[in-house]
Amino acid sequence: MLRYTTRATNPAWYQDALELEFQLHIRADGASITTFYHDGKKEQWATGPTLSDEILKDPAKLESFIAEALRYARSNGAKSLGVILHIADEFATTELKPELNNPAALGDIKEAAILNPISILEDSTIIAEQASWRVIPYPAAGSLVIGSTITLSKQYEPLIAALHQTGEKENFPIISHALSAPLVAMMALSHSLTPTPDKPFVAILQYPWFTVLAFFNEHADLRLIRTLQNRGLNRPTGFINALTTTKASLEFIDPDIFIMRLGENVDATLDEDLRSHFNKCRVEIVEQNSIQGIPAWCPEPAISSPSSAVPVATILSHTFAILNDEKWALQNFLPISKDVVEIYPTRSEMRLLKMLRLARVAVFSIAFLCITYFCFGMVDLISRPEWSFQPSQADATQARLSKLTVERQRADHWNNLLEDRSKAWTSMESLARMFPENSGMLVKTYSHAAKPDTTQGNARIGFVKEWKITGYARDEALDYLNTINTKEGISAHFSEIATVTGNNSYRTNLGNRNIVVNIRTQENGSYKYVSPDEASNADESTYPFTFDLTITQRFEATDPMAINVSKNP
Amino acid sequence: MHLYRQSIILFGIVIPVAIAVGVLSIFFMIKSNMVESFDHKLKSYKTYCTAQNAGWEIEAGVNRQRKHIDRWNQQLSQETASAVTTSLREISDHLPSKELQQTAFERPGGKGGFGSISAQNSSQIRIAFRGTFRTIQRAFLELETRMPRLQLQDLKIDPSTSQSSLLNFQVTYTAWEN
Numbered sequence: 001m002l003r004y005t006t007r008a009t010n011p012a013w014y015q016d017a018l019e020l021e022f023q024l025h026i027r028a029d030g031a032s033i034t035t036f037y038h039d040g041k042k043e044q045w046a047t048g049p050t051l052s053d054e055i056l057k058d059p060a061k062l063e064s065f066i067a068e069a070l071r072y073a074r075s076n077g078a079k080s081l082g083v084i085l086h087i088a089d090e091f092a093t094t095e096l097k098p099e100l101n102n103p104a105a106l107g108d109i110k111e112a113a114i115l116n117p118i119s120i121l122e123d124s125t126i127i128a129e130q131a132s133w134r135v136i137p138y139p140a141a142g143s144l145v146i147g148s149t150i151t152l153s154k155q156y157e158p159l160i161a162a163l164h165q166t167g168e169k170e171n172f173p174i175i176s177h178a179l180s181a182p183l184v185a186m187m188a189l190s191h192s193l194t195p196t197p198d199k200p201f202v203a204i205l206q207y208p209w210f211t212v213l214a215f216f217n218e219h220a221d222l223r224l225i226r227t228l229q230n231r232g233l234n235r236p237t238g239f240i241n242a243l244t245t246t247k248a249s250l251e252f253i254d255p256d257i258f259i260m261r262l263g264e265n266v267d268a269t270l271d272e273d274l275r276s277h278f279n280k281c282r283v284e285i286v287e288q289n290s291i292q293g294i295p296a297w298c299p300e301p302a303i304s305s306p307s308s309a310v311p312v313a314t315i316l317s318h319t320f321a322i323l324n325d326e327k328w329a330l331q332n333f334l335p336i337s338k339d340v341v342e343i344y345p346t347r348s349e350m351r352l353l354k355m356l357r358l359a360r361v362a363v364f365s366i367a368f369l370c371i372t373y374f375c376f377g378m379v380d381l382i383s384r385p386e387w388s389f390q391p392s393q394a395d396a397t398q399a400r401l402s403k404l405t406v407e408r409q410r411a412d413h414w415n416n417l418l419e420d421r422s423k424a425w426t427s428m429e430s431l432a433r434m435f436p437e438n439s440g441m442l443v444k445t446y447s448h449a450a451k452p453d454t455t456q457g458n459a460r461i462g463f464v465k466e467w468k469i470t471g472y473a474r475d476e477a478l479d480y481l482n483t484i485n486t487k488e489g490i491s492a493h494f495s496e497i498a499t500v501t502g503n504n505s506y507r508t509n510l511g512n513r514n515i516v517v518n519i520r521t522q523e524n525g526s527y528k529y530v531s532p533d534e535a536s537n538a539d540e541s542t543y544p545f546t547f548d549l550t551i552t553q554r555f556e557a558t559d560p561m562a563i564n565v566s567k568n569p
Numbered sequence: 570m571h572l573y574r575q576s577i578i579l580f581g582i583v584i585p586v587a588i589a590v591g592v593l594s595i596f597f598m599i600k601s602n603m604v605e606s607f608d609h610k611l612k613s614y615k616t617y618c619t620a621q622n623a624g625w626e627i628e629a630g631v632n633r634q635r636k637h638i639d640r641w642n643q644q645l646s647q648e649t650a651s652a653v654t655t656s657l658r659e660i661s662d663h664l665p666s667k668e669l670q671q672t673a674f675e676r677p678g679g680k681g682g683f684g685s686i687s688a689q690n691s692s693q694i695r696i697a698f699r700g701t702f703r704t705i706q707r708a709f710l711e712l713e714t715r716m717p718r719l720q721l722q723d724l725k726i727d728p729s730t731s732q733s734s735l736l737n738f739q740v741t742y743t744a745w746e747n
Contacts, residue, residue, distance in 0.1 A: 342572060345572075345573045345577070346573075349573050349574055349577055352574065352577055352578070352581070353577050353581060356577065356578070356581035356582045357581070359581075359582055360581065360582060360585045363582075363585060363586055363589050364585070364589060366589075367589040367592060367593055370593050370596070371592070371593065371596050374596040374597065374599070374600045375596075377600055377604075378599070378600060378603055381603055381604070381607045382603075384607075385614075386607065386610050386611045386614040387607060387610060389610050389613060389614045389617065391610070391613045393617055394613040394614070394616050394617035394620070397617050397620045397621050397624060398616070398617075398620050400620075400624055401620040401621075401623055401624045401627070404624055404627040404628055404631060405627060407627075407631050408627050408630060408631055410638070411630075411631060411634045411638050413689075414638065414641050414645075414745075415634075417687070417689060417718070417720075417745050418641065418717040418718060418745070420717075421720065422683075422720050422721040422722075423709070423713050423721055424706075424709040424713065424721045424724050424740050425706050425707075425709040425710040425713060427721065427724055428702065428705070428706040428709065428724075428726075429706065431726075432702065432703075432706075444728070445725075445726070445727060446724075446725065446726040446727075447723065447724070447725045447726075448721070448723060448724040448725075449722070449723040449724075450682065450683070450720070450721055450722060450723070451682070452682070452683050452685060452686040453686075454686075461686045461687075463683065538733070563683050563686065563687055564687065564689070565686060565687055565688060566687075566688055566689075567687075567688040567689050567690075568689060568747070
């Protein structure tokens with residue numbers, strides 16, 4: 001919809017023709033049809049294309065007429081064309097039902113005149129489809145009725161329909177508005193005549209085919225509108241009589257009489273005749289302000305079009321106020337039918353459509369951004385080395401790792417079992433260094449045992465190494481034995497053995513292990529004193545003391561040298 | 570009056586939004602599946618890298634020990650008693666025979682010493698010698714160096730009653746076996 005129409009972007013589609021800047025005014029008064037262009041921006045009037053009854057009746061010629069108007073509008077930079085039809089070739093009044101005589105109901109009556117005219121008209125024989133009715137109020141106090149209806153035929157409906165169709169076809173807003181020319185002319189009375197104060201007045205609107213009589217009371221409020229058909233003459237037959245009787249029925253005494261000549265060749269002697277018949281009345285011809293491009297006898301286009309130069313009102317009355325402000329005089333007699341109007345979306349729907357298009361663009365933009373984000377994320381994932389990684393590679397590596405782990409466990413297992421935790425040669429080295437030759441000590445027996453700890457349930461088991469040494473000692477060896485009998489003394493000895501042999505099981509400062517020593521010395525019962533020079537080292541009886549040495553070294557299960565319980569994996 | 574409002578809202582925003590949400594959902598699902606798959610692969614990849622690094626480290630350690638392990642395996646494959654006998658014969662060949670006399674060789678049944686608490690196979694060897702202190706110590710040094718699978722269970726040293734210059738040695742080993 002947005003693509004094929006400018007309804008969303010061009011507000012003119014939903015404006016009134018009278019509000020548009022560029023307008024084509026068509027005025028048909030029976031004698032002739034005149035057309036004028038009005039450029040509201042430049043406030044200029046120009047002669048419009050030629051239009052005649054023949055053109056109106058020939059669709060092809062009518063199409064050419066509209067095309068020419070469109071071309072001209074476009075060439076002047078217009079984005080829309082308002083066509084205002086001033087119907088000046090007919091004017092009739094129809095009475096309202098007397099029971100509707102309620103000024104407060106005017107709004108409802110006005111609406112009913114458009115939608116259901118039969119419901120408000122006095123004449124029940126009227127066929128609604130044949131004409132168009134619009135209400136005109138009589139605001140004057142003391143009026144017998146609240147208003148009347150103006151009746152116009154639908155002879156110009158084909159023109160309106162053609163304008164509408166061309167606008168749709170060209171996607172160019174052509175908005176029409178059909179006015180009753182006498183009502184528009186009546187609007188101009190407020191600033192074009194100056195009635196005598198406190199006197200009623202009568203406005204006579206002279207058109208080629210009819211004459212309208214508008215009666216205003218002393219407050220310049222409308223009391224009655226009458227129309228008299230000219231029937232091919234210059235003026236209606238019995239016009240003076242009609243004026244006289246109506247004036248009398250309204251009890252107007254010597255009212256002012258103002259004549260508006262609204263046709264090129266209307267009766268120019270009417271004012272003289274009126275003066276002679278109503279010599280106490282003030283009879284004047286209303287002079288129209290001349291506007292360049294528009295003849296003085298057809299002021300309706302200029303009256304109905306907006307202008308920056310608003311003339312000063314010479315009459316201030318309720319009637320003229322509502323004719324202008326409430327636009328009673330500017331009612332559209334030939335609107336586009338509801339069925340045709342409803343084919344197209346309303347302005348609010350077009351706004352909604354436009355707004356939703358933006359919302360849609362936003363939604364799709366967000367969606368596109370999100371998809372782009374997702375795609376970048378996916379490309380980023382795919383480009384990473386991890387993406388091309390095959391899980392089978394991990395399985396192979398895992399299998400290789402398992403194999404290596406088993407191999408390492410085997411190596412660790414044998415490393416543990418083959419640890420130098422208990423060796424005969426290092427024990428002998430310990431014995432030799434603990435009891436060196438000529439040290440005043442003689443070793444009699446030596447036994448060493450290494451036993452595992454009996455605690456069960458652990459992955460590794462500690463063990464105990466025990467040395468039991470018995471022998472003989474002289475006096476000079478007692479201090480040494482006492483030194484060995486201390487923790488520091490035995491630790492120093494073990495450290496020396498560890499250093500000399502490189503065997504870590506003798507290290508006392510490693511892992512979780514402890515060492516306990518106990519030496520018991522007592523007198524040798526078989527001792528016989530011999531001088532030191534004569535004493536033999538191998539002779540047990542030359543040693544005054546015996547000793548009994550026990551060394552216990554315990555390795556806990558948490559010691560690095562603890563034994564693995566498990567089998568080779 | 571607003572004949573088209575419902576259609577405009579339906580076709581103008583509801584359906585486009587539904588389509589957009591649908592397409593986004595599809596992409597979101599694809600992305601989620603890819604992320605899930607990637608997380609799985611990443612986990613495998615990290616495991617692979619960790620395993621590879623660990624493998625290299627272990628392999629380096631194993632390679633360093635391989636020659637020892639091979640030697641141990643070769644030794645462990647030999648029968649304990651014959652290996653000890655062979656080693657003692659070779660050791661005694663270059664030591665003074667008077668200072669190293671093997672007086673007994675036994676193979677006690679069952680497990681003993683450290684072997685009693687280990688699931689690893691083991692046997693016991695008991696050997697008796699008569700000889701001098703240092704020569705026997707050298708013999709033990711060589712034997713235990715050649716056969717690291719021997720773990721000393723007990724050692725007793727007594728003076729010889731027949732020859733005062735010699736000592737009696739009785740040693741019991743636990744020998745690890747495959």
